[in-house]
Amino acid sequence: MTLTSLPLEFPALQADPDPGREAAGDFAAARAGDSSAFVRLVREHQARVFSLALRLTGRREDAEELAQDTFLGLHRQLCNLESAVHVRHWVCRTVTHRAIDLLRARARRPQAQATDHMLLEVPVEDSSGDPLLHRTLRALLLRLPEVPRAVMVLRFQEDLDPPDIAATLDLPLNTVKSHLRRSLDWLRAQGLEMSR
Amino acid sequence: MNFGDAKTTDRLERALQASLRPVDPGADFTEALLARLATAPADAANPLMAPGFVHRRRHSASMALAASVVVALAVSWQLLDVRAAQRAEQARIHSQVVLALEITSERLGQAQQRIEQFQTQEKNL
Numbered sequence: 001m002t003l004t005s006l007p008l009e010f011p012a013l014q015a016d017p018d019p020g021r022e023a024a025g026d027f028a029a030a031r032a033g034d035s036s037a038f039v040r041l042v043r044e045h046q047a048r049v050f051s052l053a054l055r056l057t058g059r060r061e062d063a064e065e066l067a068q069d070t071f072l073g074l075h076r077q078l079c080n081l082e083s084a085v086h087v088r089h090w091v092c093r094t095v096t097h098r099a100i101d102l103l104r105a106r107a108r109r110p111q112a113q114a115t116d117h118m119l120l121e122v123p124v125e126d127s128s129g130d131p132l133l134h135r136t137l138r139a140l141l142l143r144l145p146e147v148p149r150a151v152m153v154l155r156f157q158e159d160l161d162p163p164d165i166a167a168t169l170d171l172p173l174n175t176v177k178s179h180l181r182r183s184l185d186w187l188r189a190q191g192l193e194m195s196r
Numbered sequence: 197m198n199f200g201d202a203k204t205t206d207r208l209e210r211a212l213q214a215s216l217r218p219v220d221p222g223a224d225f226t227e228a229l230l231a232r233l234a235t236a237p238a239d240a241a242n243p244l245m246a247p248g249f250v251h252r253r254r255h256s257a258s259m260a261l262a263a264s265v266v267v268a269l270a271v272s273w274q275l276l277d278v279r280a281a282q283r284a285e286q287a288r289i290h291s292q293v294v295l296a297l298e299i300t301s302e303r304l305g306q307a308q309q310r311i312e313q314f315q316t317q318e319k320n321l
Contacts, residue, residue, distance in 0.1 A: 039226065046221055046225055050219070050225065068229050072233065075233060133215070134211070157217075187208060
């Protein structure tokens with residue numbers, strides 16, 4: 001899958017209930033060439049994009065590279081996007097596909113097997129809930145194959161519904177539901193201790 | 197579990213949501229991105245990548261396609277002309293060869309007649 005072939009339309013995706021006038025204004029200004037508006041657009045989405053890349057690749061440096069590439073692509077594609085809502089879907093879709101491509105390329109390399117222990121070491125600030133449980137869950141997610149992992153991250157980080165995940169990943173809806181169900185079953189089977 | 201329901205109630209799902217809260221890459225991220233934007237060939241500093249460039253690029257592509265068609269037609273026409281000229285030259289050469297053969301044949305006939313006349317005169321002597 002190549003990034004240049006990614007379609008720019010998002011027919012099945014739902015708009016945010018309140019995308020915000022400020023975001024729409026920044027989008028319009030950035031589209032007209034206002035670089036400070038583009039920076040505001042980046043700051044609005046950078047946590048989302050970086051976190052998607054981080055959860056999918058498991059490496060901070062890869063995540064930063066992917067996120068920056070995504071925003072460079074966004075800068076080039078702004079004139080083809082219709083609204084601020086589409087920006088969110090475009091960046092999610094682009095960074096997810098790029099991360100999957102990276103994971104597949106990494107899997108073809110001989111040293112890829114050595115990364116599993118390193119994936120547990122992703123430094124993430126975690127001030128709420130049970131940090132140990134959260135770290136364990138993130139590490140377990142990194143043991144899923146790339147597509148089920150992307151489905152889980154889009155579901156639980158971005159709170160996307162299965163139809164939106166299917167549109168983002170170009171997968172049939174039933175495949176997305178199947179990945180969600182199997183991944184949750186697999187996580188439950190790991191015997192995690194969860195407090196209320 | 198109802199996958200169509202956006203509100204999940206399962207503890208595992210709540211724990212997943214909590215563990216996957218977005219994290220900010222930090223202030224350095226934006227600075228690094230701006231630096232890349234300033235130096236990348238396909239950036240805002242490059243007038244080719246300014247908004248509206250894609251439309252101009254599509255227009256340019258159409259013009260290039262039209263120009264290619266015109267050039268292809270001109271080349272085809274030129275090739276037809278060259279082939280017609282080659283055929284005419286071949287016909288001219290063919291007619292000259294035939295004429296040369298006819299002349300040669302006539303001269304040979306004349307020489308044959310003279311030889312026969314010379315032989316007849318010798319016999320008569």
